[in-house]
Amino acid sequence: MTNALQTFANGITLGFIYSLVAIPIVLVYKASKVFNFAHGGIMLLGGLILYTFLYHLPLWLVVPLTIIAVGIMGYIIQRIVLTPLIGQPILSLILATMALLVLFNSLSVAIWGAVPCSYPSILPMGSIMVGPVKISKPDIIEILVIVAILGLLGTFLNYTKYGLAMMVTSEGHLLAQSLGIRVKIIFALAWIIAAILATVGGFFVGYKLALSEYLPEVALRSFAVVLLGGLESVKGAIIAGLIMGNIEAFVNFYLGDYIPGIGVIAPYIGLLLIMCLKPYGLFGWVRIERV
């Protein structure tokens, strides 16, 4: 029982990470109808930029500089690659972001080397007991940060001018333009926010494991989360993240001894099942195609 509870707690922490990785993908998809396959690459590159800054700059300067650097990166991606592709067939968009993913992975390996990089231990060590369940302190900080980000993001999307404009843009680009919203600025904004959130995700995943070329695989697995939650729903991404984290943790707990590595593949099996049974996810918009 205790073990099951512990597994549940692990699943929740993992689920929060998946949510954090999934939310920027949903955000970009909502704003610009581009599914960002390159998200894992941006996570890795952003995480490595943060890593370099952490070792070479004082701590108070690191956060603003990283945000600026990564934001510029997000803007450049949007400006150079995705703006010319507006209105192109879906294959072009998918392949372009896929090529970006490989490009970022290769750039990271080329610049920072193939050796996994680990962050300096800036978060408190140790763990605390909640009842019978042990949770490590970095995990608690991670959950708090993610909840804070969600709160900020919710406020931004629902109460600010640009956030509301972004929501309108996700309804339809022509509609947004007819209301006087500059869609290009909204696209750029979505990519900048996504790149910053990706870096936060890269930091937490990298802090737990290490920054290596395997980090983007976490983003690939979180595609299952995005699709389970529904492509257009931030709420869905959070709930689906928690579900998928628990599925992975429990599959690992019960089957991990018999088939090593099955936990890692569980999201993909889940993805296949979602695609066959409910392709629009839990909270996604069911699109009716008319001839």
Next chain:
Amino acid sequence: MRPCGVYNTSYSQDRAVIRTNLQWGWLIAFFGFIFALPLLKNEYFLTLGILIGINVISLHGLNILTGYTGQLSLGHAAFMTVGAFTASNLVVEFNFPFLLALFCSGLVTSVVGVLFGAPSIRIKGFYLVMATLAGHYVILFIIHRWEAIGGFIGKLTPTASIGPLVVDTSVKFYLLTTIIAIVGTYVALNVPRSNLGRAFIAVRDHDIAAMILGINVAYYKFLAFGISSFYAGVAGGLLAFYFGIAHTQFFSLTQAVWLLGMLIVGGLGSTLGPIFGAIFFQLINELSTRAGPIIVKFLPGLGETAASQIANILWAIFILFFIIKEPRGINHMWQVLKKLYRLHPFSHE
């Protein structure tokens, strides 16, 4: 397109693939070139030729699926893995003759392809990409863990032999690959010219309209996955025998993305596209292998491993360039060039 004022006067002329004497000349010159390549006795050119040939076979399959039927698939590299492991296991464990094993690996891969392509009945476009992406990882995981067929260690393959003929030198392997690639190209050339190919194109252009025309959309989607995976299986089997081992490492997700990229760069939905794409990919690869160390020398900040990444970086940039600037690929550029040449002093037809 025929030039202005030239008309077909018989059905055989209308159906012909090769229409003019000049085209016959080009074709014979091309065949002469690829079959004369071994005479140079240059191992390097032969290696290039073999890799290009294998990629051409694999790409023809992907072209039928993605280019003609419009079903996007990221599972092609995984299907090649299935082919590689089937071929090597059939030859090693069951003593199949090489060519039969290659054919059977195509069939087995077809079954796997249809199985993992099954979601295409319900979903399309982006969702199908996700399903095949998941399929890629599931297939690779199963092969990785299945120790009886080689698992993560891989499966060593013996030297291929066709009857009494042992394919032990790269010249022989080159000729084998080239002949299979030519047969594959011939079939791929005729698929879109048949009613089968027209059904595929109808499914791609508008599946509901195709259904109204009486085309069984699900059946043709399955068929496209089957044919495409057959090509992938044969290409994977050849690759396993060329490298002497079937290993999951050759077939990463990057490989699947690169296959789609080669198709886009070459030209989607044309028979020449896969050939152009495969050649161009190999050229970029060789260029970066040569230029990589020099670039690294001039950029001293880069790490030791940078040189190995130059190929990926260059190729990714090329794919992005082609998607943004010329999404119809090299094939379209070639057609434009041909037209310019034919109409030379005049600018319009």
